[in-house]
Amino acid sequence: MEMLAVKNLKKSYPGFALKEISFSLPEGAIMGFIGRNGAGKTTTLSCLLNLVHPEGGEISFFGLPFAEHEWEIKQQIGFISGGIDYYPRKKLRAITQVTRSFYRDWDEEAYRRCLSLFRLSEDKTPSELSAGMKVKYALTLALSHKARLLLLDEPTSGLDPVSREELLDLFLTLTREKGVTILFSTHITSDLEKCADSITYIREGEVPYSGGLKEFLANYRLLRFPDGISLDAGSQGVIGVKREKEGYSALLEKGAPVPDGAEVQPANLDAIMVHLEANDLFRQEGSR
Amino acid sequence: MKNLVAKEFRLASHPTAYLFLGLSTMMLIPNYPLSVTFFYPCLGLFFICLNARENRDIFYTMLLPVKKRELVYARFFMAAVFQLGVVALCVPFLLLRSLYPPVGNVVGLDANLALLGFGLLLMGLFNGCFFPLYYKDPRKVGKPFLVGAAVLFSGIGITEALPHFVPFVRDRLDTALFLFLPEKLLCLFLGAGLYALLTGLACRKSAVSFEKLDLS
Numbered sequence: 392m393e394m395l396a397v398k399n400l401k402k403s404y405p406g407f408a409l410k411e412i413s414f415s416l417p418e419g420a421i422m423g424f425i426g427r428n429g430a431g432k433t434t435t436l437s438c439l440l441n442l443v444h445p446e447g448g449e450i451s452f453f454g455l456p457f458a459e460h461e462w463e464i465k466q467q468i469g470f471i472s473g474g475i476d477y478y479p480r481k482k483l484r485a486i487t488q489v490t491r492s493f494y495r496d497w498d499e500e501a502y503r504r505c506l507s508l509f510r511l512s513e514d515k516t517p518s519e520l521s522a523g524m525k526v527k528y529a530l531t532l533a534l535s536h537k538a539r540l541l542l543l544d545e546p547t548s549g550l551d552p553v554s555r556e557e558l559l560d561l562f563l564t565l566t567r568e569k570g571v572t573i574l575f576s577t578h579i580t581s582d583l584e585k586c587a588d589s590i591t592y593i594r595e596g597e598v599p600y601s602g603g604l605k606e607f608l609a610n611y612r613l614l615r616f617p618d619g620i621s622l623d624a625g626s627q628g629v630i631g632v633k634r635e636k637e638g639y640s641a642l643l644e645k646g647a648p649v650p651d652g653a654e655v656q657p658a659n660l661d662a663i664m665v666h667l668e669a670n671d672l673f674r675q676e677g678s679r
Numbered sequence: 680m681k682n683l684v685a686k687e688f689r690l691a692s693h694p695t696a697y698l699f700l701g702l703s704t705m706m707l708i709p710n711y712p713l714s715v716t717f718f719y720p721c722l723g724l725f726f727i728c729l730n731a732r733e734n735r736d737i738f739y740t741m742l743l744p745v746k747k748r749e750l751v752y753a754r755f756f757m758a759a760v761f762q763l764g765v766v767a768l769c770v771p772f773l774l775l776r777s778l779y780p781p782v783g784n785v786v787g788l789d790a791n792l793a794l795l796g797f798g799l800l801l802m803g804l805f806n807g808c809f810f811p812l813y814y815k816d817p818r819k820v821g822k823p824f825l826v827g828a829a830v831l832f833s834g835i836g837i838t839e840a841l842p843h844f845v846p847f848v849r850d851r852l853d854t855a856l857f858l859f860l861p862e863k864l865l866c867l868f869l870g871a872g873l874y875a876l877l878t879g880l881a882c883r884k885s886a887v888s889f890e891k892l893d894l895s
Contacts, residue, residue: 465744477739
C-alpha cells in the first residue's frame with residue numbers, strides 16, 4: 392500500500408519553483424528526502440500538509456486525497472520539524488493535555504511508555520529541553536496518537552553524533568517492528584545511509600531520482616585523480632569534476648570507462664550529491 | 680471546534696486578557712470618558728495574537744487534525760468571550776455607580792445601558808478592522824492593531840462628544856441608570872446587533888483571507 396503518493400506537484404515563488412514533483416512511499420519504509428538548502432524540501436513538505444497551497448498536482452495519503460480527507464489523514468500522521476518549537480514556556484503536561492484532545496486514537500499507555508523511554512519529564516518546558524529531547528517529545532506525541540506515517544523535516548540537524556545515532560536506531564525500530572513509515576528530509580546524508588530504504592533527491596525544484604537507495608548508490612562510483620592528469624567534465628560518464636585538497640574528484644556513471652590514472656572508489660550519498668551539484672554549477676558557468 | 684476553543688484558552692490566551700476583564704470596574708470612576716473601558720479587551724486581543732505569533736501557535740495548530748478556517752473561528756469565539764465578558768461584568772458596576780454621588784458624568788456618557796450599547800458597537804468596529812487585516816498575514820500584528828485602535832479611539836471620541844452636541848443623546852441616553860429605559864435598551868440592542876454583524880462579517884472575511892494564505 393502506498394502511504395504517500397505525490398503526483399506532479401507544482402508551486403512557484405519569485406525565483407524558485409517546484410516543477411511537477413512526483414514520488415511515492417510504500418508502507419513500512421524509510422525514505423530519505425535529500426537536496427541542498429533551498430532545493431525545495433521544506434516547500435514540498437509544507438505542500439503535503441496544506442501549510443502552503445500547491446498550484447497543481449495530487450497528494451494522497453493512505454490512498455485518500457488530502458484535500459477531501461484532511462481530518463482523517465491528520466489523525467494518522469505525525470509531522471516533526473526539528474523537534475517542537477512552539478509554546479516554549481508551557482509545560483509539556485499542558486501541551487500534551489491540549490494535543491491529546493484532538494486525537495481519536497490517543498494511547499495514554501504508549502504516551503507514558505515513551506516518556507519513560509526517552510526520560511522526559513512533563514514538568515519541563517520545551518525551552519528547557521535539548522535539541523534531541525525536543526525531537527523525542529515530538530515523536531512521543533506522534534507515537535501516542537498512533538501515527539502510521541511520520542514526516543520528519545531535518546530531525547537530526549543540530550544533534551550531536553550520539554543523539555543522532557539514537558534517533559536513527561529509533562526510526563529503524565519504528566519501521567521494522569511497529570510498521571511505521573517515515574519520510575525523512577535531511578541534508579545530513581550519512582544519516583540516510585544508516586537507515587533509509589529509498590531516497591527522493593530534489594534539485595532546484597525537480598526530482599531527478601526517486602527510488603531505492605542501493606540502486607541510486609550503484610549508479611555511481613567516485614573517481615580520484617592526481618594533479619596533472621587531463622580530465623574534464625566532458626569525458627565520457629564523468630560528472631562534476633571538483634578540486635580536492637590533493638588532486639581532483641568526480642563521479643563516474645555506471646558502465647563508463649575508468650579514465651587512465653584515476654583511482655575508483657565506491658561513492659556515498661554525500662559524494663554523489665556534492666558532485667551532481669558541482670556538475671550543475673559547472674554547466675551554469677559554461678552556459679554564461 | 681470545542682477542542683480548538685479549549686486550546687485557545689489553555690495555550691493561546693494571554694494573562695492580560697483576563698486582567699482586563701477586571702477593568703469593567705472603571706464604570707465606578709466619576710467624571711471619566713467611560714467608553715475607554717472597551718478599549719482594554721481589544722488590547723487584550725492584541726496581546727493574544729502577539730503571544731500566538733511568538734509561540735508559533737498557528738504552526739502548532741495547523742498540524743493538528745483541524746481545518747484551517749476553524750482556527751479563525753476559534754479565535755473569534757475567544758475574542759467574543761472576552762469582549763462580551765467585559766460588557767457583562769460592567770452591569771453590576773453600573774448598578775453600584777448609581778448608588779453614590781456625583782450623579783451623572785460631566786465628561787461624556789453616563790454609566791448606563793446605552794453606554795454598553797455604544798461599547799459593543801466600538802468593539803465591533805475594532806473587530807471589523809483588526810481581524811481581517813491580521814489574518815492577511817498573522818506575522819504582522821502591530822499594523823492591524825494600530826488601524827483597529829485608531830478607529831476605536833475615533834469612535835470613543837465621537838461617543839463621548841455626542842451628549843454635548845446631540846439633544847436626543849443628552850436628554851435621553853446620557854441620563855441616570857433607570858431613566859428612559861426603553862431608549863437605552865434600544866441603544867443596547869442596536870449596539871449588540873451591530874457588534875454581531877461587524878464581528879460576523881470580519882470573521883467571514885478573515886477566514887477567507889487565512890484560507891488563501893501560504894504558511895511558509
